[in-house]
Amino acid sequence: MIEFKHVSKTFTDNRRHTQTALHDVSFQIDKGELVFLTGHSGAGKSTLLSLIAGLEQPTQGSLLIQGTDISRLPRQALPYLRRHVGVVFQEQKLLADRSLLENVRLPLLVTGHSLTEANTRARAALDKVGLLAREQLKPAALSGGDQQRVAIARALVNRPAILLADEPTANLDRDTAIHVIEVLRDFVRVGVTAIIATHDEFLLSRFPTRILTLAQGRLATDRPGPVASAPLRGHA
Numbered sequence: 685m686i687e688f689k690h691v692s693k694t695f696t697d698n699r700r701h702t703q704t705a706l707h708d709v710s711f712q713i714d715k716g717e718l719v720f721l722t723g724h725s726g727a728g729k730s731t732l733l734s735l736i737a738g739l740e741q742p743t744q745g746s747l748l749i750q751g752t753d754i755s756r757l758p759r760q761a762l763p764y765l766r767r768h769v770g771v772v773f774q775e776q777k778l779l780a781d782r783s784l785l786e787n788v789r790l791p792l793l794v795t796g797h798s799l800t801e802a803n804t805r806a807r808a809a810l811d812k813v814g815l816l817a818r819e820q821l822k823p824a825a826l827s828g829g830d831q832q833r834v835a836i837a838r839a840l841v842n843r844p845a846i847l848l849a850d851e852p853t854a855n856l857d858r859d860t861a862i863h864v865i866e867v868l869r870d871f872v873r874v875g876v877t878a879i880i881a882t883h884d885e886f887l888l889s890r891f892p893t894r895i896l897t898l899a900q901g902r903l904a905t906d907r908p909g910p911v912a913s914a915p916l917r918g919h920a
């Protein structure tokens with residue numbers, strides 16, 4: 685599903701200094717896995733997620749997403765890849781003046797779905813995260829944890845195969861953070877592959893999942909999770 689083979693990523697700033705964000709990273713993630721990605725600030729977590737999302741390309745090595753080596757794709761092909769990947773950030777970036785329904789249906793309208801279909805699918809996504817009854821509210825009326833659930837619904841409404849979350853629980857209290865991860869885990873159970881970047885030691889100990897740890901751009905450890913159970917059904 686996702687395979688890094690000796691991937692390195694360097695950035696060159698405008699003073700021509702090069703910064704190695706990732707160095708010779710190799711690992712494989714199967715369909716339907718839930719993986720935590722951790723490491724200190726600057727270890728390369730966001731860079732690794734950006735590569736999977738097709739926002740950046742590796743400087744060296746190859747990166748296979750669903751069998752396609754995206755390091756060999758021309759830049760103009762990357763937006764196509766992005767349709768297979770949903771992203772949730774620490775800052776939810778919900779549109780403040782739009783209702784929850786309007787926020788969640790937006791990716792569907794952008795990709796050419798009719799308003800009727802967009803509404804139906806957006807409502808189904810809001811229902812999955814437990815917020816259908818509040819579809820007409822604006823984001824500011826919700827708690828931080830509920831706003832993050834809306835962001836998850838929006839990231840998954842296009843039914844991407846892969847979900848990337850960058851510190852999705854950073855501003856949440858423990859119980860709310862657990863709920864947000866449980867919502868993500870529910871999608872993994874129906875076949876989504878999810879990678880969650882987090883510093884939060886509590887979450888890492890609370891969920892017995894695989895943990896990839898980066899240190900100064902290198903893959904320091906890969907702690908296996910439990911043996912994955914088969915997905916209940918495909919997430920097509």
Ligand SMILES: Nc1ncnc2c1ncn2[C@@H]1O[C@H](COP(=O)(O)OP(=O)(O)OP(=O)(O)O)[C@@H](O)[C@H]1O
Nearest residue numbers: 695703704705723724725726727728729730731732
């Ligand atoms: N666009 C960029 N241009 C230049 N350097 C970059 C860029 N993106 C990341 N870097 C550098 O690459 C290294 C890894 O950064 P990255 O943001 O991936 O780490 P991180 O583990 O996500 O950190 P944090 O937890 O603070 O978000 C850092 O030294 C950073 O300064």
